[in-house]
Amino acid sequence: MKAFVIYVPNHVKSQAYKMETIKSCEGMGFDAVSFEGATQHTVRDWIEEYPFLQKDKPYSRIECFRSESDKVYLTKKACLANQVRLWHKCVELNETIVCLEHDARCLREWDNPEFDEFLILNPKSGSHQECFSHVRKVEFNEGVHTYRNFLEYYFDNDWKGAWIPPGLASYAITPKGARRLIDTVKTHGCEQGDMTTNSYNVRLQYAAPDYLSVDCNLSMSKGF
Numbered sequence: 001m002k003a004f005v006i007y008v009p010n011h012v013k014s015q016a017y018k019m020e021t022i023k024s025c026e027g028m029g030f031d032a033v034s035f036e037g038a039t040q041h042t043v044r045d046w047i048e049e050y051p052f053l054q055k056d057k058p059y060s061r062i063e064c065f066r067s068e069s070d071k072v073y074l075t076k077k078a079c080l081a082n083q084v085r086l087w088h089k090c091v092e093l094n095e096t097i098v099c100l101e102h103d104a105r106c107l108r109e110w111d112n113p114e115f116d117e118f119l120i121l122n123p124k125s126g127s128h129q130e131c132f133s134h135v136r137k138v139e140f141n142e143g144v145h146t147y148r149n150f151l152e153y154y155f156d157n158d159w160k161g162a163w164i165p166p167g168l169a170s171y172a173i174t175p176k177g178a179r180r181l182i183d184t185v186k187t188h189g190c191e192q193g194d195m196t197t198n199s200y201n202v203r204l205q206y207a208a209p210d211y212l213s214v215d216c217n218l219s220m221s222k223g224f
Contacts (some may be wrong), residue, residue, distance in 0.1 A: 001110050001172075003098035004035040004089065006082050017102040017215075029110030030098060038081045040074035046081040053081055057189035059157040065192075080193045083168060084185060087178035094175055101169040103215040110211065113144050116203045117177030118165075120147055123206040125213040126166030127151075140208040147204040153195055162198035170212040177202050 005021045008014035018034055025032040038046045047053045056063050062080075065073040083099070090097045098110075104122070113119065120126065123140045127150055138149050153162045165171065173181075184201040197204070 001030055003030040003032040005100045006035050006037040007102045009036050014102050021104050024106040028106045038078040043074055043078035043081055052186045055189040057191045060155055060191045062191050076192050080190055083193045087182050090178035091175050096174045098172045104170045104212045106212050107210055113207050115144055115205045117174055118202045118204050119172040120165050120206040121211040122170040122214055124210050142208050144205055144207050147206045153198050159200050162200040164195050164198045168194050169214045
């Protein structure tokens with residue numbers, strides 16, 4: 001299974017983390033390769049490549065960031081741009097791919113689980129991140145199941161009440177799911193990446209036990 005590991009260029013720790021991620025995938029059924037990420041400093045180049053990334057979704061979290069902090073806003077925009085680039089890669093290859101951030105670590109062998117559009121590969125470790133300590137925990141049953149009942153989109157727009165994944169550090173996506181999410185961004189505008197991949201816009205499923213864990217000491221969303 002092709003897996004793309006997003007990393008921050010010219011950042012020593014990120015590149016070291018990336019290599020640890022790739023090493024953890026060896027012999028586990030993942031063909032993991034590096035994927036250079038956009039940053040707050042380079043995201044404008046990708047907005048030129050994908051002009052639809054200029055527009056932000058009204059009444060959204062990313063719109064709040066735009067008014068509060070240019071650094072955070074551009075970082076969140078860069079994170080979404082990285083996902084959009086990988087969704088285009090999925091469509092271009094016309095095959096399912098795995099998308100990883102540099103803090104993901106492989107736990108078990110890939111066994112080609114069947115899913116429809118978007119498969120969360122780290123539901124347990126993702127939901128136990130410190131940033132979600134205030135959210136009630138739910139049980140993830142073994143196998144592949146519909147994802148719900150953990151994180152809810154809460155901004156006052158037409159996505160309110162949709163379920164959102166616990167970050168985007170570890171997921172698989174089919175060409176069908178990738179096309180739907182690209183169309184979502186083109187139609188609705190940009191929102192924070194994990195809030196874009198919500199249950200209104202794509203069919204969310206999870207696989208348990210986790211295929212990968214997440215080491216949050218160096219989150220992609222912190223900005224570099």
